[in-house]
Amino acid sequence: MNKDILYKFFEGTASLEEEKDVRLWMEASADNRRAFFKERKLFDGMLLLGDENIIRSGKKRFTINFSSLRTELIKIAAVIAFTLGGSFFYQQIQTEQTLIPLQTIAVPAGQRINITLPDGTNVWLNARTTIQYPITFNANERLVKLDGEAYFDVARNEKKPFIVQTDKYNVEVLGTQFDVESYSDTENFETALMEGSVRISSLTDTNESLTLTPNNKAYLHEGKLRVMSVDDYSPYRWREGLICFKNETFASIMKEFEKYYGINIHITNKQVQKYLYTGKFRQTDGVDYALRVLQKDIRFSYQRDDDKNIIYIK
Known part of the structure; x- marks a missing residue:
């Protein structure tokens, strides 16, 4: 796939025909999907760096130097926080118990970003989402706090469970792909599982928990967790x-x-x-x-x- 067309797609300036070509190419194979998300991460990194090579003014376009870009991305340790045309929120705080610095990334309305956590886990963050995680995970677990919606592709580590903590439930995994939606300003909670398995447990009721299998999702109905199959994954195309x-x-x-x-x-x-x-x-x-x-x-x-x-x- 032509990179110029891909980057027009990421910017939202591609024509309808170009959009169709990108989606058909991406859906043709797993390798194409991996290439798509890899280029998206590079695009996000360039936005963070403010690289003049991708600045567009009217119809004028600039050449992208991918080799120098990868070098710069390594320098920033793949921690990305930005908004398109606006300010971004980024801070470091410390927990009282362990004094480990935490990263907090907030995504504004109408945007999404792709980040890589310290263990190699790949995460897409949807609009109005905040994630908090330590700069290094401890020896026992990999805990992140989420307010909003995120898609996780978790790096497998059987000795260190990966836990997504929301204001309603914990979602615990070893290595898998899943989507979690839990905005604190709503009553909704949903976890959809694409690969692997996850265990969902309530923060307030120790008796409320379940294990989810692929192509199913857990959701809240009248205050209780329910499970249903997923036959349409188009709602999770928010990553695109x-x-x-x-x-x-x-x-x-x-x-x-x-x-x-x-x-x-x-x-x-x-x-x-x-x-x-x-x-x-x-x-x-x-x-x-x-x-x-x-x-x-x-x-x-x-x-x-x-x-x-x-x-x-x-």
Whole structure:
């Protein structure tokens, strides 16, 4: 795959035909998918470094020096925290018990990033997600704290379990691939397992735990964990910058927009709730573009209150 097209895809400037070519190429083989995510990580690193080689001004484009870029990425130890066109949050703190410095990375609304943890675990962080982890894991476990949504490809180490701690549950693994969603400002919790196995245990009820097998997800229903099979992985394509939905209600789509863009959406138009909708948007398109596209098939109007950060669907 042409790297120039890939980077246009990452920026959200690729044409529809180029987007189609990238997705078909990526889905053709596991090697292509690995190459895709490798280049995405390089792209994220260049954004962090502010490398002039990828700065775009109008239609002017610059050549990317990949060999020098890899050298720079090694220098920063693959710890990435950034926003596109905005500020980023990064701090070091210490735990009272062990005095081990912790890294905290927060992703703003409408963005996503890819990082590598000290043990080699690869993590994608979704919009409005915060992760905290030590600069070195201790001898007994690899504990990270998550508020938001992340996709983990965990480096296997049978002597050191990997634990994702949310405000609701712990998700413990040895080596696997899974998606965890647990925003502290909502009641939702979900873990979808792609490979390996995970054990989910409640932070408040020692009797509530379960072991998840591949192609299944655990979710909260009326305060209790439930399990169901996963037959559609398109919702997890957020790693590619896509917001995907299939046979979803208008309200559930608006909830996704709230998550990605950090806004509140109030729906007063009851007609929009009569149907189920299927489609996808790029995160970089923004919520106004997505709403205008939906208006082509659904009769509604909307009004923004930027002072209160609310969109009213009428």
